[in-house]
Amino acid sequence: MGSDTDTSADTDTTPATEAAPELVADGGTATSSDAASGSDATDGGDSGRAGLKARAKWYALSYPLFWLVAVFFIPLCLLFVFSFWVNIPGGQYEFGFTFENYLRFVSVDFTSSWPFIEPGLYLSQMWLTIELALVTAIFSLLLGYPIAYYLARMDRPWLRSLLLITIISSLWVTYVIRAYAWQVILASGGVLSSIGVATGILSEPQSFYPGYWGLVVGMVYVFLPFMVLTLYSSIRNIDGELLEASKNLGAGSVKTFRRVTLPLSKNGITSGTALVFILALGSYVLPRLLGSSAERTLPVLIEQQIMSESNYPFAAAMSIGLILVVMVFLWALIRVTNVTAGSLGGSEEVATDGGSQQAGSTGTSPLAKVRGGFGNAASAIGLTAVAGQIGSAIDSVVTRVDANTRESVIWVTFRVYVAAAMAFIAVPLAIIIAVSFTPEQFLTFPPGGFSMQWYVEFFTSESWMVALVNSFAIAGAAALLSTTIGGGLAFALDRFDYKWSSIYGTFGVLPILVPPVIIGVAFLVFFLELGIAGSRTSIIVAHGIFYAPFPFILVSQGLDEIDRTYEEAAMNLGASSLRTLRTITYPLIRANVISGALFAFILSLNEYIIAWLLSLFLVNTIPIEIFNSLRYGYSPTIAAASVVFIALTVVVMTAIDRFSGGIWE
Amino acid sequence: MSGISLAGVKKRYPGGVLAVKGVDIDIESGEFVTLVGPSGCGKTTTLRTIAGFETPTDGSVHIDGNEVTDAPPYERDTGMVFQDFALFPHMTIHENIAYGMEADGDYTTEEIDARVEEMLELVELPGVGDRTPDQLSGGQQQRIALARALAPQPKALLLDEPLASLDKQLREQMQVELRRIQQEIGITTVFVTHNQEEALTMSDRLAVMNDGQFEQVGPPEEVYNDPNSRFVADFLGTANIFDGTVSSVENGYAMVDCDDVSIQAVVQNGVSAGDDTSVVIRPERFRFDDGTAGNADVASADGGTNAGGTTVFEGEITFKRHLGSSVEFHLETDSGREITVVRRSGMDKRGPGDRVAVSVAADDCRLVGA
DSSP: OHHHHHHHHHHHHHHHHHHOHHHHTTTHHHHHHHHHHHHHHHHHHHHHHHHHHHHHHHHHHHHHHIIIIIIIIHHHHHHHHHTTSEEETTTEEESOOOSHHHHHHTOEEEOSSTTOEEEOHHHHHHHHHHHHHHHHHHHHHHHHHHHHHHHHHOOOHHHHHHHHHHHHHHTTSOHHHHHHHHHHHHSTTSHHHHHHHHTTSOSSOOOOOSSHHHHHHHHHHHHHHHHHHHHHHHHHTSOHHHHHHHHHTTOOHHHHIIIIIHHHTHHHHHHHHHHHHHHHHTOOHHHHHHSOGGGOOHHHHHHHIIIIIOOHHHHHHHHHHHHHHHHHHHHHHHHHHOOOHHHHHOHHHIIIIIHHHHHHOSTTHHHHHHHHTTOOOSSOSSHHHHHHHHHHHHHHHHTTSOHHHHHHHHHHHHHHHHHHHHHHHHHHHHHHHHHHTOOSSSOOSSOSSOOOHHHHHHHHOHHHHHHHHHHHHHHHHHHHHHHHHHHHHHHHHHHSOOTTHHHHHHHHHHHHHSOHHHHHHHHHHHHHHHTOTTSHHHHHHHHHHHTTHHHHHHHHHHHHHSOHHHHHHHHHTTOOHHHHIIIIIHHHHHHHHHHHHHHHHHHHHHOOHHHHHHHTTSOOOHHHHHHHHHTTOOOHHHHHHHHHHHHHHHHHHHHHHHHTTOTTO | OEEEEEEEEEEEOTTSOEEEEEEEEEEETTOEEEEEOSTTSSHHHHHHHHHTSSOOSEEEEEETTEEOTTOOGGGSOEEEEOTTOOOOTTSOHHHHHHHHHHHHOOSOHHHHHHHHHHHHHHTTOTTOTTSOGGGSOHHHHHHHHHHHHHTTOOSEEEEESTTTTSOHHHHHHHHHHHHHHHHHHTOEEEEEESOHHHHHHHOSEEEEEETTEEEEEEOHHHHHHSOSSHHHHHHSSOOEEEEEEEEEEETTEEEEEETTEEEEEEOOSOOOTTOEEEEEEOGGGOEEOSSSGGGTTOOOTTSSOOOSOEEEEEEEEEEEEEOSSEEEEEEEETTSOEEEEEEEOSSOOOOTTOEEEEEEEGGGOEEEEO
């Protein structure tokens, strides 16, 4: 087009001004110079624009990939290499190639009696880890489904919002504080024991932890909200007319539930169960704080090898073992439910599943969206069948009663149950608040009076204050980092075509699928080499990458939902690509960007194990400080610290929400 | 000079689909041209090529004399109204209208404010500047979209089915309004629609598009009365089409043998005996041939200078419906052919089951390629 354009521009602009009298009346010269400069820019830009686009495509991708591949994925792979190295007792290790670490991991014990062979310590603890995760997932499902069902079907919006907010806000509290709450409840001299003694059920104070069932209760408590929110959005998504149609066709409540609601919420059941299973599998804090030495799960053993034994190669080998469990589980899930790896991992998935579920829900929005990223699956792993059988058993019992009585009995039972379950979610934190005002030196329940002394102690303690500042500084920086990584990747994948875009998309969600203790170990090894372990920076980088999937999924979804016509309209009105991005695209996805950042912020604020591994005892955050204090008893200062921390979290969330124009609505 | 010109424009999509197969048109400054055709005919792609959202695979685009074939949209100075209006939901009406001028950077704040007021006056919605798009009705949003497109004084106005989402009454009102505003400022306009009625009533010229190409370009009356293809005849309005073979050509009239009937038709392009052809007869060209009331108002389209003969069809009315100012009859001829006849409303007592004869003058029978 080159010279063509120049001549036509020169010869034709003058007539143009004559020919459009109305338009040019107040800007004739401007129009002609515009036209000329416009065509100049075009001329120079033509080849440049294509070239720029090709370059921009890789620039855009290089930033997130730098973090996700060079800083995250490669160290993770190095962990694999590292697991073959040779450990030198005393905290050293050297390059080499040995199966020793793996042999130790899978070693078996031979016995003289049948069955003559028993799994060794590590294999049996691995099985325990899996079993605990399964038990947690199943209990969460059985407990959570009725709550989710009730929430989705109730017709009082204010009460629903209240309950949802209660459930969501319990997610904002660090595992450490929540495990602490259960210690307070289960300990000898704690809530349960005191009530037992007072009512005469127990003859003397008794501790219900550490131990298997105390641990299970704590795990279910912590992971139940994930299950409820996942199920909620899935049940909420079922078209109400389908239920009316079922009733219109003569099916009762129970039958409608069994034949319509339950099958249609299969996806939610599968994703919720998978989510809780994976989270429970990688959980460190709860087994450590609520389990006895018999309940040392793989993450606990890994941490022990690093922090106590300094046996890095063996910790690496166990990490690989844990990753294998996650991979086998995901593989089985994919096989059984016919979802593709791509959709489990990601980006297209976000659009369909997360998008449609998002439509109906209000309070849960960011979580529902995030959850969408974890996968949409076709049939549940036998759990549906179990639930179905329970449903039909109930059905046969209640069909004998007349329909109206039946309905009301069901609903009353339901309400009582949901109230109890909500209490299960809400009460532990209330107990912490109560404990924080106790005047006594040691844990007692009920508190014998009111005192602010533990708050005074908290605010005057230098180490608590340092921890508080560290927590917020790290979380703020990590939120920024993960938003740029996740948001950048989402933007690049949305705007440009890449040959391997689904692989890049998988990198975007990969960090959250890896158990945090392994992320901690991989980063620790890597940062030790770089010499930055034991610094706030190292924790910021680790958190920034670990939580990047949240902004990635949310921003992907936001970009996916934008009507491209808005951007075309802006460009048509003369806005350059950059201006369009700034004035149209960003404002339209701002809520997604900010919720992504908030998610990363809150999660980083409350994260323990990665921060602990990378701290090398040099950096304190509030979760680390609380955890350390728990070694020396249940000082009520911990409760005061927890209350302050939770309150500050809420304040920050609310403030950001205000400034960003109310994204939670 | 011309407002917009397309020369040999082709567009092949990455998937290999050739959406536009080479279109040429010169649109005069101030002219209102409609691209009309069924969905998937390439009309929207053609419009998007003018706007710069698509880069043609081949050919060139000039706006106001400058080649813009590869220029990005923001350097083209066109104003587009989108099908769903695309008013920015996060901005007020004022901010929406001001957007283009702000992007230009050539206006002061006072100029922008004054121009926004002026545009709101133009579209007869003064005082809505502080509202947000979702507070306006569909018709109002439509007007604001127009105001926004015109505010930065573009060289051309591009309309992508902007009336499609409005209900019928509003649509007709907006047709008039759009045309009024367009004539008032005299802006070169390209309008895309699949609605043939809109195309016929609004444009200076229309271009009927099919399968990525222009079938016919011309003023609405010409395209309607003298379709040059079976497709155009069929697409615009209702057409009775008779396929047949030319048996003889005499004095500018051809005899067309259509199995059950021979029709005499006026010849406009060269045809000769033996050619396969189709005769197109518009339903309002028929007249009832039984000497009663229906006859009086009839004249040939060309003012009664009917040098040729007439063709008569006999049959039975199978269906009748009132269209307001006219009445539509469906006839089944004795040979089993279905004919649509439209007459002006009157005291016509004919109804389903009546036997009637209709005739049509040779000058009202047009030949198109088979």
